[in-house]
Amino acid sequence: MIILAATPIGNLGDASRRLVETLEGATVLAAEDTRTAAHLLRSLGITNHPRIVSLHDHNERERAVTLVAEAADIDIVVLSDAGMPTVSDPGYHLVTLAAEKGVRVTALPGPSAVITALAVSGLPTDRFSFEGFLPRKQGERLALLTELAAENRTMVFFESPARLASSLTDIAATFGGSRRVAVCRELTKMYEEVVRGTAEELAEWAAGGVRGEICLVVEGARRRSVGFDEAVARVRELVAEGTRLKDAAAEVSEHTGHGKRDLYQAALDAKRQA
Structure with a gap:
């Protein structure tokens, strides 16, 4: 299988027991930076010496083919420099290909910036x-x-x-x-x-x-205090500009807090009356 392993984002004390046990038994590590991975093994006192291959933005698509093929027979542990692989780090293309090929993907949860x-x-x-x-x-x-x-x-x-x-x-x-x-x-x-x-x-x-x-x-934007009639008028403006009524009602609902269905129906009624 493919094992996405979360690593400490700063404090080595945040390394989980599962992470240490997995690294102790790993055969292959796919790492964003092989030197960082080797340093992590030493820092955690890992005595195992797995094969470490690079997996970064520039080689992931090509290397994913080989790694997914290997993962049909052995476990491949994936490490980013810090935190969870695939989250603004390499691993997404590898996981996508594994899913397409029916290779199991799991994760060792842990630190996340x-x-x-x-x-x-x-x-x-x-x-x-x-x-x-x-x-x-x-x-x-x-x-x-x-x-x-x-x-x-x-x-x-x-x-x-x-x-x-x-x-x-x-x-x-x-x-x-x-x-x-x-x-x-x-x-x-x-x-x-x-x-x-x-x-x-x-x-x-x-x-x-x-x-x-x-x-x-x-902080997210605070919803403006917009009356229902004004919100309906905005829906109709968007429709006049070419937006589908359903999409216009959803957009105005998101920004005003008024119900999407209520806005849709009110705009539809107003159109019929006109």
């Missing part, structure tokens, strides 16, 4: 989205943030410390300077830090320079 940052952020955790790394180029970053400006769920991003101040400035510009944000730095490590404030405040704070691995947690 996304969930850890969300938990300590102080922002709503009942509904959230993970958006990966923000684009490097400002134009592409602003375009993406503009698309996400109306997102109601809490959003989690990865970001480079070198681009953090610029990204926070862009978040303030597109989401509004008062949008609540938490910058989670060096999670589970000695210098762990969580800084909370508005996008505007944290953009100013980050301008002084920030180090370490960063998770950015951003």
Whole structure:
């Protein structure tokens, strides 16, 4: 089978007993970075010496074919540098191919920078989205943030410390300077830090320079107080622009909180009366 093994995101004490036992018995490790994997084995006191092969963004599609074929007979343990493979890390194409070929895939759950940052952020955790790394180029970053400006769920991003101040400035510009944000730095490590404030405040704070691995947690958009009649009018505007009635009702419902079916029926009735 294919075994996706979550590894510590900073503190080696977070390595699970199952992870240690699996590494002790592993025959083949597919690792994002073979040197990091070897260092992990030494640090955990693993006496086993499995064959370690690289599995990264540049070779995954090609290497997945060989690994899936091997996994029909032996277990293949997949490691990313930190956290769970496939989550903004290599492994997705491997798992997809394994599923197509009928090869079993399982996971050893464990540390996750996304969930850890969300938990300590102080922002709503009942509904959230993970958006990966923000684009490097400002134009592409602003375009993406503009698309996400109306997102109601809490959003989690990865970001480079070198681009953090610029990204926070862009978040303030597109989401509004008062949008609540938490910058989670060096999670589970000695210098762990969580800084909370508005996008505007944290953009100013980050301008002084920030180090370490960063998770950015951003509050979702608050639903506007929109009357039902106004919401129905917006549905009809979208329909007039070419959007299907069903899709228009769903979009306006998401942004206003009014029932999708109620908006659909009201817009339909208004059309018939007209």
